[in-house]
Amino acid sequence: MVHDSKTRNYKANESALNLFNLKQHSDLNENHFGHIKLTSPLSKKTLLLQNLFDVYLIPNVQNKVVLEVDQTAFLLNIKFANITETVSMITFEIEKQKVDEQYNFDVVISNISADLIDIQNDDVDKHINYALKAIGTVCHADRSYLFKFNDANTQMSNTHEWVNKGIMPFKDSLQNVPKSELPYFFKLMNDTYLFKVNDVADLPASAGGEKKEFELQKIKSVMCIGLSYEKELVGFIGCDCVAVKREWTNLDLIRIKLVGEILTNAFKNINYKQKLELTQQQLITANQQLSELVNTDGLTNIANRRCFDQTIDDEIQRCVRYQQPISLLICDIDFFKKYNDSYGHQKGDEALKQVAETLQNLCKRPGDLAARYGGEEFALILPCTNTDNAYCFSILIQKEIAKLGIEHKYSEVSDMLTLSIGFYSLIPNTKTIAEDIIAKADAALYNAKETGRNKISESPPR
Incomplete structure (x- = not known):
């Protein structure tokens, strides 16, 4: 593909047109690239195709980028070269047809895990949503979510949710749900920290409450992993399949457990920081009170x-x-x-x-x-x-x-x-x-x- 920075037009050969699913045009412009999503595999930053000619590439150095076109992904080797002062060229080579999803998952989860190590409270929700999207996508689920329990451990609330395109979200309606309404679910969760059902229709009669809830949400398959803190179950993450049933694999289980461990460690880290901040604030308050005490007359309560x-x-x-x-x-x-x-x-x-x-x-x-x-x-x-x-x-x-x-x-x-x-x-x-x-x-x-x-x-x- 060739770009002229003076006219801001692009030209592509037939292979590039096919790769980007573009129709033949004498002069392409930025408006033709709206359906193309490029992602840096390391930074997770989304790139625009036109940006490749401006800021992303180092001349004559091979780079990698993940290309998504019409829900199909490719890992591309790309190389940039300046031809003249205004004309530059990028060559694209497909390294892997349909990028290996385990590779993508590993990269994404690695980055999320690194981000959560030193996370600030304001950024927690964003990274949890990233993790849910990653596990939902790689497990071919339609919905992934995080539930947390209240302090009394009697109710659960859906705090975060990712849903696939066209799938109805249920987060808002799943707040302060009594755990007693799902006894079968929580017996398994408390015993094994795992609830895995390939076909909701196969649930036993003792799971009547669970089956009713799943059918209400049109869930065909479900898998949940418990989250613990100080040896106590404090919540769970899970994936649902709505469109079609799924035979959950061991790899699915490993992946969701990995995400669960990452989130658990993040919550521990956040809780530690909150306790530290609380202790620091209590120390500041105590010092202020001590200062007031030593500077205040005990009888009249004015300065001494x-x-x-x-x-x-x-x-x-x-x-x-x-x-x-x-x-x-x-x-x-x-x-x-x-x-x-x-x-x-x-x-x-x-x-x-x-x-x-x-x-x-x-x-x-x-x-x-x-x-x-x-x-x-x-x-x-x-x-x-x-x-x-x-x-x-x-x-x-x-x-x-x-x-x-x-x-x-x-x-x-x-x-x-x-x-x-x-x-x-x-x-x-x-x-x-x-x-x-x-x-x-x-x-x-x-x-x-x-x-x-x-x-x-x-x-x-x-």
């Missing part, structure tokens, strides 16, 4: 001092990079010792929880942090917050605490529980350290308490 120390360093560095201000507020519950002594520690703990929750709810931006700083003290880190905004935030805190309405008759400044707040704001630089910011905010808090409590104090004072 450890988390505060880590966060303030990180936020200082972030504000340095972006030249943004940062503010630190330290709050102290006024006369909390008297509250504990008068109302009891249980009431004191409840008050701490309510204050902590209020502060946490006010920290709505990414980077904001409310932490229990120690005893009745709380600290709030507010990145990207200047002095004026920090002062307004402090006023908001006192208003929200007042809304709680926590009675404190033993306070010297109010009948309700109150907070004193000290804060410090700055635009940090590379020399800024957390200890200096904490010291200045703490000094401001001291000033708020010394000047009467239930106050807001800034460092340095306004």
Whole structure:
């Protein structure tokens, strides 16, 4: 066959026309090749005849390709040569008339097996369907399928199915079928992992349920192989003949067993990967929970001092990079010792929880942090917050605490529980350290308490 890349036309001699079942034309084009299927025997890739002239062949090197024309297959030796800059030629030599199906089956199954070794979950269905098509075709069956059992091992579902042209599929109707409906089938399957019937009409009277189901699906011959995992039957694969009966051969049995072993190993591999992924996810979750545990105050369920120390360093560095201000507020519950002594520690703990929750709810931006700083003290880190905004935030805190309405008759400044707040704001630089910011905010808090409590104090004072 000769191809002119300039005109995109082809010419073929009589032998090539006969081989490809083409009618004589003065100029052939790509539209004449629609019925021709070429397959690489190694990669399983389907090729177009015109592609042979473009990308597939190395000049002057003999290659092999499987040709399928009108359901007849040939193994071809092909050789490509450039004649001119635009004209090239391919010669075809039939190596085997009607390619040996065992060779094709071995190649296909070998490739499927290799693919399934490192299969990803998203690709499993595709490769299972490849395997079912291969076993169905080579066993001259009309239908091949995979069934899996539910976790309770009481029902079976048809998860994958291949059907020959013109054969009715039954996959959708064979879901969650009780195994108890096929006792004869499962007795043999449990005992021998094999169910082989050359003629459904010959089934014994004890197989009435099976015979009825097979006749409903117009099955004349059936063969199934059990799949096991950890010594337990978990499913089966099988082939049906609908058009004509088939005397199943030992070679058929060997082939379907081979496919069954490949799928079983694939499922084991997938199950192992899923367990590994689950274990990894559980480990990640456990580490996250541990991290939350070591960074969370046990009583108030907000950040603890450890988390505060880590966060303030990180936020200082972030504000340095972006030249943004940062503010630190330290709050102290006024006369909390008297509250504990008068109302009891249980009431004191409840008050701490309510204050902590209020502060946490006010920290709505990414980077904001409310932490229990120690005893009745709380600290709030507010990145990207200047002095004026920090002062307004402090006023908001006192208003929200007042809304709680926590009675404190033993306070010297109010009948309700109150907070004193000290804060410090700055635009940090590379020399800024957390200890200096904490010291200045703490000094401001001291000033708020010394000047009467239930106050807001800034460092340095306004």
